[in-house]
Amino acid sequence: MTTATQPPTAPPIAVTDPATGQVVRKAAAHTPPEVERRVRAAHDAARVLRGTDFATRASWMRESAALLEADAADVARAIVTEMGKPIRQARDEVAKSVRTMRFYAGHAAAFLADTPLEAPERVGARRALTRYQPLGVVLAVMPWNYPIWQVIRFAAPALMAGNAGLLKHAPNVPDSALYLDSLFARGGFPAGAFGALLAGSDVVEGIIADPRIAAVTLTGSEGAGRAVGAAAGRAIKKAVLELGGSDPFVVMPSADVGKAAATALAARMNNNGQSCIxxxxxxxxxxxxxxxxxLFAEKIAALTVGDPFDEATDIGPIATARGRDELAAQVDDAVAHGARVLATAATPADTAGWYYPPTLLEGVGPECRLFREEAFGPVAVLYRARDEQEAVALANGTPYGLSSSVWTSDPEQERRMIDALEAGAVFVNGMSVSYPELPFGGIRNSGYGRELGPAGIREFCNMKTVWIA
Known part of the structure; x- marks a missing residue:
């Protein structure tokens, strides 16, 4: 495996509290020999997993879910310390992860059951079917914004399919990575079946090229997706990429405007505004x-911004100083080009934390960065549409295509807009949400492939065609 670009003793990885800007602790990065050991362990575990049945894997997955549920309070506190989301939302993230693990424990066998071909005699066979089998070791390159959920939505289906997993997590959430590193072994999975790599992004290309790695999945930026996708292409390996989006939320005249505005607040401000979907x-x-x-401006101005450990807090800090500065630069650019600020919420005074005020803008034109870039923080942009055609044109007018939401009570308009919106998902009269039951993923610069649902567990399987004379 090629890891020569990583120094023999890599610098430690810091946990920095975004509410204070202070380093809480440092975690030792894995050396190249340790990375190699973990890749080898995952490869060995994949061989063992391939020989186990669904019932055995399900028992291990349910036990792992029970352990995560029992640890929920501690895990939620670690999430808040590492990336700053409000504590209520951190607990919700853990609960959603537990539910997803149980969902795949209960449904994996059905999702991956043999699919017989009707009338096999048409292809000259006594029997013909498709069978799903695991690929081997899947490398996951994951972001910090949902440090447990993002990983579980990959790990639960991958492990239930009989694959092993290696996690290269974001560098600012090492405690979440280390917790997940031990969780599945504690639940009964073979040693090495799921492991974390505390290493820099410079090791990713070499790991993808390693013949013991079968596939890769990434949730992250468009730039990271291009790099990982290119590396997977060179190695001729399966890749699933979820690269964020700039999702439209379209409100038409027949909508319940009050409900739409209330939902818009949750859709934009959840997770401190740091959500791909x-x-x-x-x-x-x-x-x-x-x-x-x-209505939207009134609700944004009333948000409580502050200590993410306070149960009354709606919005915590941005996860990184760089992210806060980038968001500020995008808003400043829009205002400099004539955009108008309709509302802001007060932020804590005299703090070294990376807070940014929830902000509502209008008048953002094509010359503004916010018109074409994803804003990863509590900033919402309003656009006025003269008619349905202009609304659709604005909705589709970015290079992204992750999800979308449309509000209308007109059945014909609903049908037209479901067809017209260019995205991986359309939610009608509700906000875009990821559920374990629903396939999740985008098109265009939002990536390719699907997570969750039946499609998510099949992504990292070989669909083998079987023909029996």
Missing amino acids: AGKRFIVHTDVYDEFAG
Whole structure:
């Protein structure tokens, strides 16, 4: 395996509290020999997993879920310390992860059952079917914004399919990575079946090229996706890429405007606004624009920004100083080009933390960075649409295509917009949400492949065609 670019003794990985800007502790990075040991252990475990049945894997997965549920309070506190989301949302993240583990424990066998071909005699066979079998070791390159859930939505289906997993987590969430490193072994999975690599991004290309790695999945930036996708292409290996988005939230005249505005607040501000699937561009028909804008602005201004450990806090800090500065630069650029700030919420004074005020903008034109870039923080942009055609054009007018939301009570308009919106998902009269039951993923610069649902567990399987004379 090629890991020569990593120094023999890599610098430690820091846990920095985004609410204070202070380093809480440092974790030792894995050396190249340790990375090699973990890759070898995963490869050995994949051979063992391939020979186990679904019932055995399900028992291990359910036990792992029970352990995570028992550890929920401690895990939630670690999430808040590492990336700053409000404690209530951190607990929700853990609960969602537990539910997903149990979902795949209960459904994997059915999702991967043999699929017989009807009338096999048409292809000259007594029997013909497709069978799903694991690929081997899957490398996961994961982000910090949902440090447990993002990993579980890959790990639960991958392990239940009989694959082993290696996690290269974001460098600012090492405690989450180390917790997950031990979770599945504690639940009964073979040693090495799931392991974390505390290493820099410079090792990723070499690990993808390693013949013991069968596939790779990444959730992250467009740039990271291009790099990982290129490395997987060179190695001729399966890749699933989820690269974020700038999701439209479209409100038409027949919508329940009050409900749409209340949902818009949750859609944009959940997770401190740092969610790939969040509504980011709010496209409102001119007939209801002023009503929606007034309600939305009022709700944003009333948000409580502060200590993420406080149960009353709605918005905590941005996870990194770089992320906060990038968001500020995007908003400053928009204002410099004539955009108007309709509302902001007060942020804590005299703090070294990486807070940014929840902000609502209008008048953001094509010359602005926010018009074409994803805003990863509590910033919402309003657009006025004259009619349905202009609303659809604005919705589709970015290089992304992860998810979308449309609000209408007109059945024909609903049908037209479901067809017209270019995205991996359309939610009608509700916010975009990921569920273990629903396939999740995007098109265009939002990536390719699917997680979750039946499609998510099949991504890292060989669909083998079987023909029996």
